[in-house]
Amino acid sequence: MHMLNAKNMNRCANCLSENIVSSVNKDRIFYVCKNCGMKNAEILDSTRPLFTLRKDGLVCHKTVAALVNMDGKYLFLNRRQFPFGFALPTGHVNDNETPDKAIERELYEETGLKLKNKKLILNETVYDRCKNGGDIHEWFLYEYKCKSSAFIYNEESSQAILVPKEKLEELDIVTSTKYVLSRIGLLSKVNPPLRPLKKDNFLSRKNGYEKIIIESLPVAILVYGKSDAINYINKAAKELLNNFKKEKPDNYKKFMAMIRQISIKCQKSESDLSSNINLDKDTYNVVANPIFTDGKIAGSSLVINNVSDIAQQEAINVLSYQTSLAVSSPASINQIVKTLLKQLFLSLDIVGCSLMTLDNGRLKIAYRYSNVDHTKRKPLTFKIGEGVAGWVAEHKLPLAIPDTSNEPLYVGPSNKKEKSILSVPVISNDINFGVLNLSRKQDHYFSEQEIKMAQIVANRIGLALENNRLYDEIKFEKEQLNNIIENTGEGIAVIDSKGKPVVWNNAAKNITGFETAEAYAAANPSFRDRLKSMLTPANKSNRLIYKKVQVKNYDNQTQWLGVTYSFIINENHKLDYIIIMLRDISKETEIESQQREFIYTATHELRTPITAIKGYLSMILNGDAGGINKVQRLYFDRAARSTDKLVSLVEDLLKVARLEENRVVFESKPFSAAKLIGEICSDFKQKAADKKIKLCENFDEVKDIRFIGDYEKTKQALANIVDNAIKYTKKGEVKLKMESLEDGGRVISVSDTGVGIPKKDQNTVFNKFIRIPNPESIKAGGTGLGLFIVKNLIEKQGGSVKLESILNKGTKISLHLPEAK
Amino acid sequence: MPETTKTVSKRILIVEDDEMLLEMYKEKLKLEGFRVSTVSDGKKALARIKLGADLILLDILMPGLNGFEVLKRLKQNPETSKIPVIVLTNIGGESTDKDKKLALSLGATDYMVKSLNTPSQVVEKINSILK
Numbered sequence: 038m039h040m041l042n043a044k045n046m047n048r049c050a051n052c053l054s055e056n057i058v059s060s061v062n063k064d065r066i067f068y069v070c071k072n073c074g075m076k077n078a079e080i081l082d083s084t085r086p087l088f089t090l091r092k093d094g095l096v097c098h099k100t101v102a103a104l105v106n107m108d109g110k111y112l113f114l115n116r117r118q119f120p121f122g123f124a125l126p127t128g129h130v131n132d133n134e135t136p137d138k139a140i141e142r143e144l145y146e147e148t149g150l151k152l153k154n155k156k157l158i159l160n161e162t163v164y165d166r167c168k169n170g171g172d173i174h175e176w177f178l179y180e181y182k183c184k185s186s187a188f189i190y191n192e193e194s195s196q197a198i199l200v201p202k203e204k205l206e207e208l209d210i211v212t213s214t215k216y217v218l219s220r221i222g223l224l225s226k227v228n229p230p231l232r233p234l235k236k237d238n239f240l241s242r243k244n245g246y247e248k249i250i251i252e253s254l255p256v257a258i259l260v261y262g263k264s265d266a267i268n269y270i271n272k273a274a275k276e277l278l279n280n281f282k283k284e285k286p287d288n289y290k291k292f293m294a295m296i297r298q299i300s301i302k303c304q305k306s307e308s309d310l311s312s313n314i315n316l317d318k319d320t321y322n323v324v325a326n327p328i329f330t331d332g333k334i335a336g337s338s339l340v341i342n343n344v345s346d347i348a349q350q351e352a353i354n355v356l357s358y359q360t361s362l363a364v365s366s367p368a369s370i371n372q373i374v375k376t377l378l379k380q381l382f383l384s385l386d387i388v389g390c391s392l393m394t395l396d397n398g399r400l401k402i403a404y405r406y407s408n409v410d411h412t413k414r415k416p417l418t419f420k421i422g423e424g425v426a427g428w429v430a431e432h433k434l435p436l437a438i439p440d441t442s443n444e445p446l447y448v449g450p451s452n453k454k455e456k457s458i459l460s461v462p463v464i465s466n467d468i469n470f471g472v473l474n475l476s477r478k479q480d481h482y483f484s485e486q487e488i489k490m491a492q493i494v495a496n497r498i499g500l501a502l503e504n505n506r507l508y509d510e511i512k513f514e515k516e517q518l519n520n521i522i523e524n525t526g527e528g529i530a531v532i533d534s535k536g537k538p539v540v541w542n543n544a545a546k547n548i549t550g551f552e553t554a555e556a557y558a559a560a561n562p563s564f565r566d567r568l569k570s571m572l573t574p575a576n577k578s579n580r581l582i583y584k585k586v587q588v589k590n591y592d593n594q595t596q597w598l599g600v601t602y603s604f605i606i607n608e609n610h611k612l613d614y615i616i617i618m619l620r621d622i623s624k625e626t627e628i629e630s631q632q633r634e635f636i637y638t639a640t641h642e643l644r645t646p647i648t649a650i651k652g653y654l655s656m657i658l659n660g661d662a663g664g665i666n667k668v669q670r671l672y673f674d675r676a677a678r679s680t681d682k683l684v685s686l687v688e689d690l691l692k693v694a695r696l697e698e699n700r701v702v703f704e705s706k707p708f709s710a711a712k713l714i715g716e717i718c719s720d721f722k723q724k725a726a727d728k729k730i731k732l733c734e735n736f737d738e739v740k741d742i743r744f745i746g747d748y749e750k751t752k753q754a755l756a757n758i759v760d761n762a763i764k765y766t767k768k769g770e771v772k773l774k775m776e777s778l779e780d781g782g783r784v785i786s787v788s789d790t791g792v793g794i795p796k797k798d799q800n801t802v803f804n805k806f807i808r809i810p811n812p813e814s815i816k817a818g819g820t821g822l823g824l825f826i827v828k829n830l831i832e833k834q835g836g837s838v839k840l841e842s843i844l845n846k847g848t849k850i851s852l853h854l855p856e857a858k
Numbered sequence: 859m860p861e862t863t864k865t866v867s868k869r870i871l872i873v874e875d876d877e878m879l880l881e882m883y884k885e886k887l888k889l890e891g892f893r894v895s896t897v898s899d900g901k902k903a904l905a906r907i908k909l910g911a912d913l914i915l916l917d918i919l920m921p922g923l924n925g926f927e928v929l930k931r932l933k934q935n936p937e938t939s940k941i942p943v944i945v946l947t948n949i950g951g952e953s954t955d956k957d958k959k960l961a962l963s964l965g966a967t968d969y970m971v972k973s974l975n976t977p978s979q980v981v982e983k984i985n986s987i988l989k
Binding site: 637641644645646647648649651652653655656659661684687688 | 876878879882883885886889919948949971972973974976977978
């Protein structure tokens with residue numbers, strides 16, 4: 038039989054031969070088929086597939102007919118030429134068309150013929166040639182040049198027979214078709230009743246047609262007569278049984294017994310049967326149909342198909358499914374691999390299987406499943422490239438050795454247990470894990486199916502090993518991270534978006550004394566409330582928030598903690614986690630408060646003797662101790678002024694201490710800028726006049742401007758600045774102004790014509806105790822705290838201070854405050 | 859020494875624990891024509907006030923009973939509550955300090971920081987209150 042493969046080759050459309058030559062004649066190319074002599078032979082379009090397997094069935098190229106046999110093999114034949122083809126409804130069924138109409142149409146389109154009474158004519162010559170046997174198909178291929186053919190369409194089985202129209206023996210096609218079809222099991226029912234046949238010899242000349250068909254079908258067909266004797270056995274059946282006899286005589290006997298049983302059963306029940314026979318690893322499907330003569334049971338026809346392929350595919354599917362389950366089970370890696378090897382072992386006829394893993398370039402047996410005791414043997418190791426396993430590991434391809442005694446690659450003891458071996462690589466994610474080996478006791482050519490199954494298991498093993506490796510990696514990293522978090526000195530707590538604590542590290546436990554975050558929150562409700570407010574969806578802050586809080590620790594003692602909150606926002610701008618770092622600042626807070634206490638007591642202590650000195654000096658100068666002379670007055674005056682400086686220093690120290698601890702309360706009320714500037718100017722009028730410096734106030738805007746803040750403190754700040762301005766100006770003026778900025782803000786500015794501040798010092802001038810060395814500053818005196826206090830006072834109200842200065846020309850300080858609307 | 863002719867000189871009670879300062883204020887007030895009595899702690903102050911006074915100069919930081927306590931009690935006692943009290947201390951600040959606020963809320967008539975005021979300024983304040 039010719040089997041057409043589906044590869045695209047140029048074939049003669051008439052006889053399907055590949056033997057085509059091209060010839061040029063008058064600038065035209067035409068083809069001649071060397072086989073059938075067809076000139077201008079049509080070439081089957083090599084780019085179009087001869088057939089396509091679709092969900093709804095097989096679709097063939099229109100010039101090709103398909104023969105389908107019971108075990109799913111297809112035989113493709115030139116439709117035109119070939120008389121005996123069972124074609125599935127091929128081609129295209131249009132809308133509003135039934136399949137039989139489609140076939141009629143196709144036929145007409147192709148051949149220009151219409152079915153006439155569904156009658157067929159058989160070529161007599163051909164028939165004669167074939168009546169003594171011989172493969173009619175071959176004859177037809179080479180000799181028959183039919184150009185037109187007709188369909189016999191069988192509705193029940195949806196099958197059609199294509200036969201050449203001309204010169205065919207007339208047959209009562211309808212009846213005989215069904216008859217034939219029923220013989221080969223394609224009809225489950227025989228309907229209507231068949232024509233009576235000649236006794237026991239239904240394969241008469243008249244019915245030679247059927248014989249030809251049956252003889253040549255690749256399905257094995259046996260016919261049993263009433264007496265359990267085999268009346269007929271076709272060629273395929275003979276072959277099948279001969280194979281049995283040769284290879285497995287035991288199986289032959291078994292098989293024959295089984296099919297006889299089926300036949301008996303069929304005849305007894307007078308109904309159709311279908312059953313599967315399993316022998317070794319092959320599966321045969323047997324369909325039995327009863328044969329009636331004169332309405333009485335006369336025998337049974339059996340159609341036998343090797344469905345091992347189907348069964349094999351089933352086996353592969355089952356293995357695939359089972360191994361899938363094994364890989365995804367929660368068992369340990371050892372158990373999974375062992376299970377996979379066991380599944381493989383049970384699926385195939387092997388003596389054992391083993392997994393060799395790669396370790397430092399060497400293959401070692403890691404797992405084994407077999408029914409042979411290996412404990413006494415020394416485990417073999419192979420380098421990559423060494424031995425069969427080494428070869429497979431190196432080339433990453435499977436290798437099957439049917440006979441190890443004849444194989445130079447095979448390295449190992451001449452082993453009765455390992456006569457044939459199959460080795461497949463175990464690879465996952467491009468990582469070469471090793472090699473899976475299977476072995477059999479006999480010489481054996483490993484089938485495609487066996488190799489496929491071994492590869493499935495190898496893949497699964499690779500997957501399991503890779504999963505395990507990844508899992509270990511992740512676990513390790515997670516442990517490392519956990520270690521770091523647990524052992525860091527800072528207390529760390531992490532709260533998820535629902536408020537549930539997910540981390541509460543060792544340091545947090547130690548610092549607070551509480552084992553869990555929940556216990557800590559329970560003892561400190563303010564912490565819980567603060568967290569709640571931070572978990573609101575409105576908080577999309579990326580900033581760090583630092584707070585000093587006073588909490589209760591486990592021993593119910595108050596403790597000062599420095600708490601830093603940071604927020605993890607995900608890509609949807611939703612809060613994922615809050616990270617809280619805790620630090621015990623009780624000691625620092627204690628020290629700070631001690632320092633503050635010190636400053637308060639110190640200033641208080643300082644104030645007392647200062648009060649006395651100041652007081653007595655003032656009384657002397659007031660004349661309360663009697664008259665004093667000019668010189669005495671001068672000296673006492675100087676002493677009094679020094680005392681005043683002392684007082685300033687102490688006051689400044691106190692202010693600084695208070696500002697630093699944020700103990701000062703700033704009011705936030707609207708006040709008039711005009712009032713502020715006016716008061717300052719009047720306060721400093723005398724001082725300025727004393728130095729003969731002009732003090733002027735200037736408004737270039739409306740006088741009804743109001744700022745929001747603390748009036749007293751702003752006044753203090755402004756006073757400091759004006760005081761400095763006057764101090765550092767030898768001559769000229771000190772101007773107070775209200776100015777507008779480009780961005781619409783407003784500032785109070787104090788400009789002087791004094792010594793100015795060098796550029797390098799302009800940044801540090803607002804720091805504590807900074808006095809720029811120049812002759813004026815020495816004369817001017819001061820504590821160096823003035824500008825620091827100014828900056829503090831203004832910034833704490835939400836304002837800002839700006840300084841501009843040119844050496845020897847003057848300085849301008851601008852105070853920006855929030856304006857009242 | 860200036861003499862007061864028509865007015866009876868007022869009695870001032872100075873409550874101050876620092877000897878030096880106590881002497882200084884005593885001197886000054888006497889110079890200005892006031893009758894002065896002095897005590898150096900809170901307990902003694904509450905006892906002495908029974909003898910009456912026109913004004914009290916009250917220090918805060920004292921051993922034993924501190925000035926705020928004394929002030930509280932003075933104001934709670936109907937016999938002494940009407941006597942004006944100037945808190946004269948070296949703690950706290952001047953403008954809107956909380957010590958000043960506390961003193962005033964407890965009933966003090968005024969609050970002065972010693973180191974920031976000369977004795978003459980104290981006398982001025984006393985005179986303005988007693989007018």
